[in-house]
Amino acid sequence: MSKCAIVGQAIFFLCFAASLANAGEVAVVNPKNPISTLSKDELADIYLGNAKNFPGGSSAVPLDLPEGAAGRQDFHKTVTGKNETQFKAYWAKMVFSGRGVPPKEVASDAEVKSMVAGNPNMIGYIDKSAVDGSVKVVFTAE
Numbered sequence: 001m002s003k004c005a006i007v008g009q010a011i012f013f014l015c016f017a018a019s020l021a022n023a024g025e026v027a028v029v030n031p032k033n034p035i036s037t038l039s040k041d042e043l044a045d046i047y048l049g050n051a052k053n054f055p056g057g058s059s060a061v062p063l064d065l066p067e068g069a070a071g072r073q074d075f076h077k078t079v080t081g082k083n084e085t086q087f088k089a090y091w092a093k094m095v096f097s098g099r100g101v102p103p104k105e106v107a108s109d110a111e112v113k114s115m116v117a118g119n120p121n122m123i124g125y126i127d128k129s130a131v132d133g134s135v136k137v138v139f140t141a142e
Contacts, residue, residue: 025075026128027139028113030120033058038138044080046123048090049100054123062103063112063124071109075125078141 027043029035035054038046045051046060054060065072067084076087091102106112112124117134131137 024128024141025071025078025125026131026137026141027079027123027125028116028131028135029054029123029138030116030118031133031136032120033136033138035138036136040079040139040141043123043139047076047080047103049094049102059121061119061122063115063122064103064105065109065112065125066105066107069108071125071127074141079139 027038033054034056038055042051042055046054046062047064052060065075067088073084076082076084080087082090091100094100095102106115106124109126109130112126113130113132113135116122116124123138126135128137128140
């Protein structure tokens with residue numbers, strides 16, 4: 001095998017590994033939820049407490065990963081436009097003023113997936129690589 005072929009294969013595998021490491025976060029719901037897609041604004045409204053329901057009227061219960069969890073920073077920066085500190089401060093103000101309760105924090109992607117799979121009203125985000133038939137993707141960040 002030529003050196004060029006070996007270098008080419010090495011570059012391919014490095015790019016492939018990098019794409020897996022940065023698969024990205026996707027918003028997921030229970031497959032029984034009638035929602036097929038959400039816009040970034042609709043998703044932000046749910047996570048910022050501006051919308052208590054999915055479009056169509058059913059109750060929306062957002063789940064959040066804990067501070068420092070892989071994917072949380074990217075998800076909130078992309079969807080709500082806030083970093084972790086800003087998101088926490090936003091919700092502190094909302095709670096203090098009596099205008100809302102922050103999304104329920106769960107420990108991991110696996111817990112988000114399990115809870116969403118068991119309740120059609122829940123919505124969460126997980127790494128794209130963790131998606132399986134137990135959840136339905138309704139938003140993918142580009």
